[in-house]
Amino acid sequence: MRQKHEGCRHEVPTRRAFAMAVKGLLAMMLVLVLGLAQGAGQARAQGDPGTGFSGLATVNPTRSQLKDRRGALELTLALSQGVPYRVFSLTGPDRLVLDFREVDWRGVDPKVLLNSDLATGVAMGPYRPGWSRMVIELAEPLALQRSDMAIDRDSGAALLEARFTPITPEAFAARAGAPALSGWDLPQPGQALPPRAPGGPLRILLDPGHGGIDPGAEREGVVEAELMLTFARELRDLLTRSGAEVYLTRNDDTFVSLEGRVAMAHGLRADLFVSLHADALPSGRALGTTVHTLSREASDEASRLLAERHDRADLLAGIDLSESDDEIAGVLMDMARTETQPRSERLAEAMVLALRSEGLPLNSRPRRSAGYSVLKAPDVPSVLVELGFLSSRRDRENLLDPAFRARLAAALRDGILAWKIADDTLAPLRLK
Ligand SMILES: [Zn+2]
Known part of the structure; x- marks a missing residue:
C-alpha cells in the first residue's frame, strides 16, 4: 500500500527514473546483441539517472572503417564504450541509418572511413541532444545481415561490426522505414506560446x-x-x-x-x-x-x-517530408x-x-x-x-x-x- 505522506513527492522522480531506465533497456534489447548490457550499464551509471543513457562514446578512427568485403559492405566502429544503437534503412535515396545513444564523431573523417563501392557516401553527426546518427548512402540496395557489439571486459571499449548484403530493390523498399520504438522517439519541437499582445514586441x-x-x-x-x-x-x-x-x-x-x-x-x-x-x-x-x-x-x-x-x-x-502537408x-x-x-x-x-x-x-x-x-x-x-x-x-x-x-x-x-x-x-x- 502506498503511503500518503511527504515522502511520496520524492517517490515520483525515482519511479520515473526507473521507468525510463526500463524503457531504455527494452529499446536496447530490441535492437541489441549480447555483450551490450555491460556497456549500457556503464553509460547509464555515468549519466544523469533521469535521462537514462547520456555517456558519450568516442570513436577510435584508426580502427574504424566502412569497406567492401566479398560482395558485402562491412562497418567496423571502435568505440570507447558500449552504447545502445539501432539500424534501419530508408529509401529515396537508398541509405542505411545507424542511431547511437550517444557517439562523439569528432576526429572521424568520413572520407577516410569510407572505402567502398557499395556505399557512395557516409555522414555522421549529432542528431538531437542525446542522439547521434550515421547515414550511409548506398549505390545498391543492402540489408543488415548481422551486427555485433563486443565489449572488452577490462577496458569497457566496444567494437561494433555490422555486415550488409545485397537484396532486391523490392525487398529493400519493403523493409525501409524508421522503427517507432518508444524511448527512441524525438521530442516535439517548440512549445506553443500565446499570441503576442497588440502593440507588443515583434x-x-x-x-x-x-x-x-x-x-x-x-x-x-x-x-x-x-x-x-x-x-x-x-x-x-x-x-x-x-x-x-x-x-x-x-x-x-x-x-x-x-x-x-x-x-x-x-x-x-x-x-x-x-x-x-x-x-x-x-x-x-x-x-x-x-x-x-x-x-x-x-x-x-x-x-x-x-x-x-x-x-x-x-x-x-x-x-x-512527403506527408507533412497532409497533417x-x-x-x-x-x-x-x-x-x-x-x-x-x-x-x-x-x-x-x-x-x-x-x-x-x-x-x-x-x-x-x-x-x-x-x-x-x-x-x-x-x-x-x-x-x-x-x-x-x-x-x-x-x-x-x-x-x-x-x-x-x-x-x-x-x-x-x-x-x-x-x-x-x-x-x-x-x-x-
Ligand atoms: Zn543552406
Missing part, C-alpha cells in the same frame, strides 16, 4: 540553416551550419536591441528537421520567420545576397534546385497562405531594399522564389535569405568578416522594421 524566429548531421555547404574550411549560427546570434542581438522578441530554431550544432522548423514558427506564433543560408553552387559564379519566398508555382529553376538540395539534406538525415487541413492552410503569401513577399522586398540602400552586394536577381519546405508555415510570413554563396570567394571572405556581417545584420533589421510598419497599416484588413 516576435521573430530566426532559422540558422542546417546543423548536426547536416553541415550544409562546406568550402575552404568554412561550414555553412556554423557560420549561419554565428550570424543568427548576431542578428538576434541586433533585433533584440531594437525591441523585438527573438527565438532561434537551434542554438547549437544540432539537427532540426525542416518540418520541425516550420512547426516551431507555428507553435511560437511568430510574426515572421527568417531562414539563413549561405550555400555553394557548383558553377561558382553566383554571388551576392538573394531573398527567397515560397513560390505560388515553382517556376524559378535555380531556386528549385536549391530547394531540392535543402530537402534532400533533410531526407538524408532521415525525415520524410494540416489542406483548405485552412490554403486560406492562411493566401493571406500570408503577399506578406512574405513584401518582407522579402523590404529586405532587398534595405540591403540595396546599405550598398551591400546583391545577386543580379536578388528576389527569387521556389517550393522550399522550410517556408511552408501557412500562417507565418517566411523568407529564406541566402546571405551569399560559399562557392564565391568574395562572398566567403565577406561573410567571415565580422564588420561585413554587422552591416548585413543591420540592413536585415532595417528591412524587417520597415516591413513591420507597412504590415501594421494593413493589419485591420486581415482575417483572424
